[in-house]
Amino acid sequence: MTTHDNDAFRPIATVDLAIFSLSPTGLSVLLVRRANAPFSGEWALPGGWIHVDEDANLEAAARRVLKEKTGVETPYLEQLQTTGSRTRDPRGWSISIVYIALLSADDIAERQDAMAGEAEWRLIEGEGVGLSLAFDHASLLKEALGRIRSKVEYSSLPGHLLPARFTLSELQSVYEHLLGRKLDKSAFRKRVAEADFLKPIEGEMRRASNRPAQVFRLKDTRTLALFDRTI
Amino acid sequence: MTTHDNDAFRPIATVDLAIFSLSPTGLSVLLVRRANAPFSGEWALPGGWIHVDEDANLEAAARRVLKEKTGVETPYLEQLQTTGSRTRDPRGWSISIVYIALLSADDIAERQDAMAGEAEWRLIEGEGVGLSLAFDHASLLKEALGRIRSKVEYSSLPGHLLPARFTLSELQSVYEHLLGRKLDKSAFRKRVAEADFLKPIEGEMRRASNRPAQVFRLKDTRTLALFDRTI
């Protein structure tokens, strides 16, 4: 234990989350208004210090922050990237480990009340939210959106934004919304069947004034299924 | 500035590198023997503290470590992932930001002398090096190998391990080596042409007792080109 083991030589480290959900109008991200300096009063991605006495590891820290802000415990969660530099935080050399979380529509409905006070869902427009964000969070959000849009092409990601039970048509329409283009129904269903990430709920049908639709759920709500080819 | 701003609450943070090159017998990774506790005397991935007075950002820290260990300045470098937990380092809660670096065969030849004393290239066998490594470095190495093997399928990654000038046959044989299977020459060349990441060197041919082969170089040594489909 030779060197760099005192405060001045240690960067500060936080975990920040890009938490996404589907609002009625489209993909949205959860933002919080900062209470303290720096950037007091500005919007930011939810985040917090690593609690060395409380968090067993990085993912646990991310889950703790998520629970504090939304009340949700077991969503889809993946590490995006880590940024760190001398200048991104005026308090000094700082590191942010960024996670992406996807909340199902059920999570939002149930936990609207449990949401921390100064938090708000903001609709995604283009590469961000049309607001300036604290720190380098606008750039982090842009990276998160890039990752999400890329994964829509070849994974079950959109399924994690729907309520627990949904029809194939509902799933297809989320894909189309996130991709910004229409998909062929037949081809879509072939890919979904191949990737094999859905389980039909026996006997449960969505009824309307047309042929009833089979209702499905994800086989695994915590991992993504990948397609062999693009959707 | 309210809380968690003293040493006891701050995790320690290092940058660690999985540095790969092609040795005559195959893909190899650079390991160093640790001089100090913890894990003194054991093999580990090269790494080091972030120098808050010297490194502008995380990537700069990674490049500094790389230069210290190998003398190489501008290889392909990408962030892999960040691990952090209470238990991975006996000194306390610690974070490691892991980078992958690919060195061209030229880099190795030139800098063999400049390499730090207790560093050694170890051949990859299966999911690691057949050695126990310090900290969680065996697991980090396994992740790095997964990323590399995955990217061989759909990117120009193998080109970054060759010397600056190479023929298409040499490139194909690196793909085959990393994938562990033979590729069709015609299909391989179609993909490479589509991805458009090579520049023929005008008039430069590799001569032997057969038809001479066109020599190529990468258009960009610091970024990967991606294929539309798998190789």
Add this chain to the structure above:
DNA sequence: CCAATAGTGTCTATTAGACACTATACA
């Protein structure tokens, strides 16, 4: 019966994979 959406089938233009062929050097 009509309207509306669910779900499946069919046809064709495109492409991937296997394989063969031609080209060009040195010995």
Add this chain to the structure above:
DNA sequence: TGTATAGTGTCTAATAGACACTATTGG
């Protein structure tokens, strides 16, 4: 002329994309 590897062409089986068709409900 023989041998070895470079580089290109061809054929076919598999596939994707467009589109059409059938199925099943409520009104």
